Amino acid sequence: VAAGRILHCLNADANVTVVSPAARLNPEVAYRVSQGQVTHVDRNFEPADLDGADMVLVAVDDPDASTAIWTLCKQRRIPVNVADEIPECDFFFGSVH
Numbered sequence: 042v043a044a045g046r047i048l049h050c051l052n053a054d055a056n057v058t059v060v061s062p063a064a065r066l067n068p069e070v071a072y073r074v075s076q077g078q079v080t081h082v083d084r085n086f087e088p089a090d091l092d093g094a095d096m097v098l099v100a101v102d103d104p105d106a107s108t109a110i111w112t113l114c115k116q117r118r119i120p121v122n123v124a125d126e127i128p129e130c131d132f133f134f135g136s137v138h
C-alpha cells in the first residue's frame with residue numbers, strides 16, 4: 042500500500058518523507074529511498090514528525106499506532122489517510138488500472 046501511494050505522490054511532484062525503520066521498508070519503498078526520490082527517517086514515528094506536514098499517509102500494520110497518528114493529525118488539522126480505515130481518512134486514492 043505504501044509504495045503505491047508514494048508513487049502517486051511523487052507523480053504529483055510532492056516532497057515525500059517516509060518514517061520507518063529501514064528493516065521494515067518493502068523493496069519498492071527502499072528503492073525510492075536509494076534513488077533519493079524520498080526522504081527516509083530510519084526509526085519509528087514520533088509526534089514531532091508531523092511538524093511542517095501538509096498531509097499524512099499512514100500505512101502500517103499496527104491499528105493502535107495508526108489511530109494514534111490519526112488522532113495527532115486531527116488535533117493539528119493535518120489531512121490524513123489511514124490505509125484500510127475509511128473512518129480515519131480525510132481523502133482517498135482512487136483505483137488506477
